[in-house]
Amino acid sequence: MSGRIFFKGQAPLRKPIDMRQDPACAVESKEQIYSEDVVLNPDSSLANAFVYIKEGLAQQHYVAPVESKILDQQHCRYSPHVFGIQVGQTLKILNSDPTFHNVHAAAQKNKAFNLGMSKVERVKTRVFEQAEVMIALRCNVHPWMSAYVGVLDHPFYSATDSTGSFKLQAVPPGEYVLAAWHEVFGALEQKIKVADNETQTVDFIFMRR
Amino acid sequence: MLDWLPPNVSTYGGEIDKFFYVIYYITAVVFFLVAGAMVLFLVKYRYKEGRRATYTHGNTTLEIVWTTATVAAMLILALVSKPLWGRIKQQTPMTQNMMTVQVTAKQFNWEIRYPGPDGEIDTPADSAAGTLDDYQVDNDMHVPVNTVVRVMLKSKDVIHSFFIPQARIKQDAVPGHTISAWFEITVPGKYEIPCAELCGFGHSGMLGQLYADTPEQFEAWKNEKWPPAPAMPADSSNVEAPQQ
């Protein structure tokens, strides 16, 4: 299943970010950096949205992948800004900056954590035990830094890329509730039916007057 | 020793420094008298074979004299300290040109919020619009010189402490409280605002910058930074339009 997410309406502006408080955050290009909360393309497609199957999956146990999901801190941004991970899968948090970051996860169902990562603490790992959509991650030292992670107990989730597109692979046939989430625009749901060997296209449109 | 005091740039800072000096001279004199007496006695009364120490159990008159003198000195010190304390912490001078700023401490930054065109901070109008009518920025605090700046201190998480060394102001920010503090800077310049209460592993380096501006600088900064009425996006890619 694949699709795109769009936004129609009055979009809030992306705010410019001032990183002067920490010289170690400087990027070579020196061009102005903007917040990642609302990344709209000219064709109204929306990046950094999150799509996942909310209901309808049979009680099947999906084994957590062995590979870790990587969250990097580079040039004082979290990368990626929005992503998903499976319950039991290792989240590998990297600090690639020559400065002190921390990763404060405001989890409700999972155990919240607050990890300091100084220059020499380059890698830390965490595992989520419960499904939770979404968990906000913040760096307290650099207040503009934020990321969101969706923890699912199955592999059918995806964040939209820079073209606003997402793709869910190998979804078993059935009827589902597909949900889309965006940090500013909220959540949307759609009922979908997936048949055998079929590739479906589903779009979401967030609206705001 | 007191040469190490950061240069004072505030109104009441000078008065605090005066107290500092007074106590410094008093304690220095007391110390040298006590240490001097001790060294004198150690030398004069060191052990000599055949000599006998003076057998006495004390002197009540002496006890009364030095007790009374010490009590008097300490009470006087307390009495003369009180008025300045009251002026700094219990009252805020209400002058013609005053400015109120809300400072919300959080791990590990200072959220500085200036009142918007409506002149008030945090009104219902602010949250409803989705954008603040107030101007909020992290860590950069601009104030005009010779203006009483009233700081409404809050905290989002743990106890922090708002400290401007050169202004001699320090006030803890406590979650669940809004605490009022004030200062008035007399010398334009850039001054650091460290956090002075352990607030977590990012406590060190939690630092704001106070820009004490001349009136011209302050107006210029206001015009540059404060948001105008909510703007339309210049095109459908929603990057903030450059200021006119």
Added chain:
Amino acid sequence: MSEATATKHHDAHAHQSFWSKYIFSLDHKTIGKQFLTLGLLMLFVGGGLALLIRWQLAYPEQPLPLIGASKQFAETGEPDSTSSWDKTWAEWLSKDEKDQNWLAKNVPTGVITPAFYNSVFTMHATIMIFFVVMPILVGCFGNFLIPLMIGTRDMAFPLLNMLSFWVAVIAGIVMIAGFFVPGGHAAAGWTAYTPLSSDPQWTGVDWGQNLWCMSLLILGISSLMGSINYITTIINMRAPGMTLFRMPLVIWSLFIVAILLLLALPVLTAALALLLFDRMAGTSFFTPTGGGEPLLWQHLFWFFGHPEVYILILPGMGIASEMLPVFSRKPIFGYKAMVWAMIAIAFLGWIVWGHHMFQSGMSPALGATFMVSTMLIAVPSAIKTFNWLGTLWGGNIRFTTPMLHTLAFVSMFVIGGLSGIYMASTPVDIFIHDTYFIVAHIHYVVFGGSVFAIFGAIVFWFPKMFGRMMNEKLNKIHFWLTFLAFNGTFFPMHILGVGGHMRRIYNPMQYEFLKDFQGMNEFISISAFALGFTQLLFLFNVIYSLVRGKKAEDNPWNANTLEWTAIYPIPHGNFATLPTVYRGPYEYSAPEVEEDWLPQTKKLATATTHGNGHH
């Protein structure tokens, strides 16, 4: 365990097993030595932590010596082929976080992390206060001296006494365990201000802070047991003729301290319980979002905390009042004034706690009242200082090591006390609160005061405790090095504080206004390393003298107090026949006799009532 041992012990004094003689001993003298062992062990733990702090402040974010990786590795992650440690660190750090060893987690590449740094200074203070100074001054010297100096056979409750030590050991084990739990040890300062300490999300510390609370709760039980014993023994079991005003001043100090502990510890216990409830049971005593009040913790903690600091200094004052007469060969100047001064300190100590909270958001009007009481509490300490000077005046002074430590105590305590006056003045406190000025003050009174008193007391009573003298030459070297290094470490901290240098920060170089102080920070650290390593000399001297020290006479100092009449090895029960006391403890150079000392127990031909402390 204890039931059977106790019965066996009572039945057959002569047949004591190793366990009942040395481990679960009911003899106050042995228990005192056990507390000394605990305290001295913890001194090196707490001191080691201090050296970590000083390394980080002098050389921020640089790898520790001996175990650190190369600078290159720490900065860039690229191992330096010439460094032997880089390979090891690369291997340790490549492991998954849950498999990493303790060093990799807390000092990766040998660099102290900000989170670990916070737990280092938290534990430095906690260990020094609760596991060094209190066990040694109150646990060791309280236990050892009280029965001997008041002329009785043992404490009122020997079994309770034995338990008080082992409960303290359990508390110590719980405290040390906190270093090894996930999330690290408590890191909210020894003052544990809420909500930083009451909600794990703000520090990332989980079981460490819980264990910290539990350890102190357990230690409180130990102290309470001790207090009950000391108070009962002093009130009920003094030898005939030993009126309250013929008691040595160190016993007075321990008596007052026991009462302070009895009254103050329950407050700490309550506060710790509330804190544990907030952390583990979902309550909100200290969390505003749940209707709680962060400042409540500060009031509870400091209501205990202020009497606590007088608990730390009073025994030292008592010890100084013992040594000065012995080594000046004349009575203490103003015995009664000294007693009343200590009682005044104890009383006033209850109504000054708000001076820790002047800038906390507590009502400034209330702050002003605390300023008055705080200024006044300087008075009894001043009286004591003048009386100590009066004791020196006209004396015949011998500069033994205990005397040197005592002179250091008096002079360093004066500096610490005088620096307190700056803080007592609320407007000045606005500036120096939470700066290194406070750190300087703390260390002048606790190290300059209590720790020098500890050194003096150990050297002075060593012959009575162990039957041997400590090596005097080593003692003197230790004293002078310690005195110099101590001042080199802590005096410049006053200057840092005047400059506005905050406490508990990890890297002073992050602040423009502190850049000029880096040299001073380095000087302080070098002095601190010297201070730390000098203590190894003392440890060596203690151990060496235990086995090879010169055998001591019964009364090497020609002192008057009762413990010097007991013969080493002092048997269980202390005295063959209980002594009778005829006079006060400080009858030195009395005209009645030719010698310059006159023991409390010596009966003279003419019944003399001189020297009861009345004048």
